[in-house]
Amino acid sequence: MASEPATAVELEEEQRLVEEAQAGNLDAMRPILERYASPLYGTVILPRLGDAANAEDVLRDTLATAVEKIKRFTWQGKSIYPWLRQIAINKVYDVHRHSKRSKRLADAMAHEMAVETDPTSHADALLMADQERTAHRERIDDTMGQLQDRYRTAIELRLIQELSREECAKRLGVTIGTFDVLLFRAVRAFRKHFGEA
Amino acid sequence: MTTNDDSQNELHPNAPVPEPLDEASPSERARAKAFADIVDKAITGRAPAVMSADDRALLEVATVIRAANGQAELSATAQRSIVEDALRQAIGDSIANTSGQLGVIPIGSARKKWVPWALTGASTAIAAAAMLVLWLRAPETRVVHETTAQTPTSWTSRPADPLIGPIARENAGDASARIDYLFADRLEGYRDRRLSGRSGGKKR
Numbered sequence: 001m002a003s004e005p006a007t008a009v010e011l012e013e014e015q016r017l018v019e020e021a022q023a024g025n026l027d028a029m030r031p032i033l034e035r036y037a038s039p040l041y042g043t044v045i046l047p048r049l050g051d052a053a054n055a056e057d058v059l060r061d062t063l064a065t066a067v068e069k070i071k072r073f074t075w076q077g078k079s080i081y082p083w084l085r086q087i088a089i090n091k092v093y094d095v096h097r098h099s100k101r102s103k104r105l106a107d108a109m110a111h112e113m114a115v116e117t118d119p120t121s122h123a124d125a126l127l128m129a130d131q132e133r134t135a136h137r138e139r140i141d142d143t144m145g146q147l148q149d150r151y152r153t154a155i156e157l158r159l160i161q162e163l164s165r166e167e168c169a170k171r172l173g174v175t176i177g178t179f180d181v182l183l184f185r186a187v188r189a190f191r192k193h194f195g196e197a
Numbered sequence: 198m199t200t201n202d203d204s205q206n207e208l209h210p211n212a213p214v215p216e217p218l219d220e221a222s223p224s225e226r227a228r229a230k231a232f233a234d235i236v237d238k239a240i241t242g243r244a245p246a247v248m249s250a251d252d253r254a255l256l257e258v259a260t261v262i263r264a265a266n267g268q269a270e271l272s273a274t275a276q277r278s279i280v281e282d283a284l285r286q287a288i289g290d291s292i293a294n295t296s297g298q299l300g301v302i303p304i305g306s307a308r309k310k311w312v313p314w315a316l317t318g319a320s321t322a323i324a325a326a327a328m329l330v331l332w333l334r335a336p337e338t339r340v341v342h343e344t345t346a347q348t349p350t351s352w353t354s355r356p357a358d359p360l361i362g363p364i365a366r367e368n369a370g371d372a373s374a375r376i377d378y379l380f381a382d383r384l385e386g387y388r389d390r391r392l393s394g395r396s397g398g399k400k401r
Contacts, residue, residue: 049257
């Protein structure tokens with residue numbers, strides 16, 4: 001879904017809210033948090049963590065930190081979103097550092113972090129979120145391209161199209177038990193390739 | 198020969214993934230079924246909190262795939278709750294930090310603490326004034342001398358004691374017989390009074 005670019009009016013409103021929060025009315029941050037919570041979760045945090053419950057905790061910490069440190073933010077005529085995004089990425093890496101379990105995902109993201117673009121160069125927050133989602137999707141597609149056809153189909157049907165197991169099995173002409181094995185192997189194979197993509 | 202240990206090894210995260218058409222061992226089928234159930238729940242937003250480390254790692258991969266395709270969005274309810282929690286956490290911490298650094302209560306908070314006391318004082322004063330007004334305007338106490346009208350003796354019932362006499366303990370249960378006796382006596386007096394045309398009734 002493509003996002004509409006932020007208008008000048010929206011940016012002015014965002015600036016007014018930020019200045020109000022910096023003057024001491026922290027509740028002025030509420031509309032900003034409500035606007036950016038979803039893109040932060042869906043395109044920054046969850047794709048880097050893979051755990052919905054953890055991702056919600058990280059989002060909560062990110063927003064709380066943003067409110068606490070709003071006085072440190074300097075308005076430069078751009079959206080506040082890149083600043084929020086950077087806080088979120090730092091929080092995600094804190095989680096990865098404390099969790100050996102998710103090391104593989106962290107390793108997979110290492111390359112991405114090395115080529116991180118200058119967040120202040122993005123003028124529009126939601127457009128930036130869309131670009132980020134597209135980048136993730138391309139990365140997923142690259143990995144999918146390395147899988148065997150049957151594994152790729154199993155992932156597409158069940159995880160992307162979200163068809164039921166029965167429907168997936170029917171489309172592949174196998175029993176549900178066999179489809180379960182196919183999906184299990186497909187995700188394992190994806191995991192192996194993901195770190196190398 | 199395939200042993201249980203071999204089965205475990207083939208499912209090890211670092212073990213090579215079998216080809217799609219390779220026959221699955223019973224243990225792999227069981228693991229695949231368990232993982233499929235977890236995926237079912239994750240897709241409906243009810244991912245189980247407890248699962249093996251391997252299953253969790255695979256679920257994370259599945260979630261990354263779904264998130265990249267926009268299939269794992271934050272619900273509106275969850276978003277509202279998270280924003281509220283974050284604001285409460287941040288604003289609460291901010292006030293705590295300010296108080297800790299300065300050692301004083303913020304002026305705004307201090308002012309607010311007078312409000313309940315002011316309300317209580319005002320309502321007490323109003324109640325006291327109302328009681329004073331009521332006391333000053335209280336009507337004079339009027340003493341009512343009640344007079345009891347004397348009932349003519351002929352209108353009152355005759356005492357039943359002379360008629361019944363002392364009740365012996367062994368006859369205490371015969372109350373109905375005594376009532377019948379009294380009723381018959383009263384009926385006789387009534388008839389005597391009505392039929393004779395006298396107003397006094399039976400002589401006592």
